[in-house]
Amino acid sequence: MTHRHTAGRARPPLVLIAVPEDTAVEMRALFLRVAEATPVDMQIVHDGRKALRALFRHRPDAMVLSLRLAGLSPWRVIDRVRDMSELPLLVVDTAYDADDAVRALEAGADDYLTPCTPERVVGPLLQARLRRGRPAPRKTQLIEDGWLTVDLAAREAVADGNFLDLSVLELDLLTAFARNPGQVLTREQLLDLVWHEPDADPGRVKYAVHRLRGKISRATGQAVPIGSVRSIGYRYRPPGSS
CATH class of the missing domain: 1.10.10.10 (Winged helix-like DNA-binding domain superfamily/Winged helix DNA-binding domain)
Structure with missing residues (x-):
């Protein structure tokens, strides 16, 4: 499922969102609100293997990954992402867990977000990560x-x-x-x-x-x-x- 932001001519950054299907609507709504101030395109998947395929095929500018993702373990997804790319990686969880936060950050995540993270922080945080980490465009074959x-x-x-x-x-x-x-x-x-x-x-x-x-x-x-x-x-x- 893809949401395209059509305002302007330049392509907005593409954010790959890998979350369970039962939270996809809520997550999409959050990023639609964020996109009002921080225009982004979104590619949403609900499975770890599909997330890796989308990462490889679409070359997103950032990734949001749920630790409750189905299919391939999200920890393996983080490892694979870091094998393939240095793109900004934001990990989300349903509740704050210090052990999971430390593990995610040590594995290569750039941020650890939970429902406690204020919504008004998410947009600027994502924009800051995109400014630092957006890769130079290149042709793919x-x-x-x-x-x-x-x-x-x-x-x-x-x-x-x-x-x-x-x-x-x-x-x-x-x-x-x-x-x-x-x-x-x-x-x-x-x-x-x-x-x-x-x-x-x-x-x-x-x-x-x-x-x-x-x-x-x-x-x-x-x-x-x-x-x-x-x-x-x-x-x-x-x-x-x-």
Whole structure:
């Protein structure tokens, strides 16, 4: 769910709001009121994995994250956010908890907000964070299929909402699969696409695919949709594809 502020020509900052569905209306109303003085666009999601996908896809200027978020643990979301970005991160909670406040701030959050935080403070606080932390605009080159996202410009990849810690070679290999979903890629084709050495030892492909599968499996906790085609090569089939 997205709210666009249309006043003026310049694009307002985009704030990603990740909160439980039962508090989304209240949170949206709060930021609509804040937007009267501090114009912002809003992208609202209700699940931790969707929050990471939105972060990767939309490149927001700030993020508001509830510690009561469903799906992926909000603590893991904070870790992933800080793996990927230094954007301003405001954590919200239903009640003040000193232990959670300390944990959130030590994990990388910039602020810890609760219902006790005066509404008139939220707008200036958000604006101050945006002034300090708004990243310079840059072009993105994305390959997306709903399960996997590869950002060619940032040299980053996310699978099912999980950031993948890949080497340069592993990212190039994953990119080759992402560019050719459903197609069988021979070992020779992969040697050409990834190593630029079509006549090199095909054995290096086997070991590289093995390492790539292992990293994706550990990050997602799922079976990896890169299958072997006996005596030929490998095929990537995005989950849910026919």
